[in-house]
Amino acid sequence: MKKRELGINTICTHTGELKDTSYNGAVSPLYMSTSYAFEDVDKKRYPRYFNTPNQEALSIKIAALEHAETAMIFGSGMAAVSTGILAFLSAGDHVVLQNMLYGGTYNLVTTQFDKMGVSYSFTDGLSIADFEDKIRDNTKIIYIETPSNPLLTITDLGGISKLAEKYGLISIIDNTFASPVNQNPIDFGIDVVIHSATKYMGGHSDICAGAIATSKALMEPIFQLAINLGGSLSDYTVWLLERSIKTMGIRVKTQNENAMHLATYLENHSLVKKVYYPGLTSHEDHELAKKQMSGFGGMMSFELEETLDAAAFRKALNFIKSSMSLAGVESTVLSPAMTSHALMGAEEREKQGIADGLIRFSLGIEDKEDLIADMKQAFEKISKNEMAISTP
Ligand SMILES: *Cc1c(COP(=O)(O)O)cnc(C)c1O
16 A cells, blocks of 8 residues: 555645745645646646646645546546546557446446447446456456445455456546545555546535546546547636645545434434445445445445335425435435436336435535434324325
């Protein structure tokens, strides 16, 4: 394992920050220029070359957070995902992908790869043998997501990196759900780490951005494709993201604690059938999660008993909002069967284990007593309705 020189909160607060040499202000100055004087042939500063002062400063912070040599910031998580994958592919190549993936990534693969002449296979399960089964002579990439959405499955980082090494493949992970606070895949030999910075890095549900962290050698083809695709982030948002990341360590720590507390509460609730959270000893991959994560994250899912209506439960909550996105300071819930996984169809959902009564819970930073109180009153409301319906 590579040794970190600074603690996570110090990296979040300081690493990469720009000095305000004019006024000695406390925070990085914001440079909005899209046009800079010529320095030399290798240093043409321009937003779409990903090298404005604020982009460079934030990249240093993100690289440090992921124990990587270098990082790049993108206009969205999907700009990072698409650029990060396509940089290593040509027509005729093949990709092996985990079967549980973010919907946008699944859509990128299934709607765009065929016409580029790139073939792909989704695994049947999450064991290393499941991944190895799908590798062909022309495979170039293994792509994983752990913990996954919405069932918080865990994929073995060390096992995947060894498999990639054995076959000479590039291993890529979407590390969004864990955040760099809880999981640093490069320490386990994974090659490329991708984030939707819209989630934990931004953390306030008001920034759309993405990031890639990797070695300098692997970043070269990513950079060459990125300047052509043009998915850079505006410097104002880069600056705002730098500010947001300053509190990421303490936000995520609180979100981890809230998730563990609520998962334990829900696991012991008579109206809850099952809880999916890697921090629970009942989670089938709890030991693996313990090995590769320093915290279990702020995301969990739970399944209501079949007699209960998930939509009615969500509506019965007071301050916990229904929301499509995740990882903000506010707690939010979503029904995957009705939203993120609606297009999948009932049969495929059942195969993947996504029940109609499944609720995905993104824990915020509110006080845990208040979160429990909101859940309690929602359970009371819906179980009263149940009784009213079932008693003639
Ligand atoms: C949101 C998300 C993305 C896509 O990020 P955008 O910023 O919305 O483009 C990718 N992967 C995961 C796991 C996500 O949650």
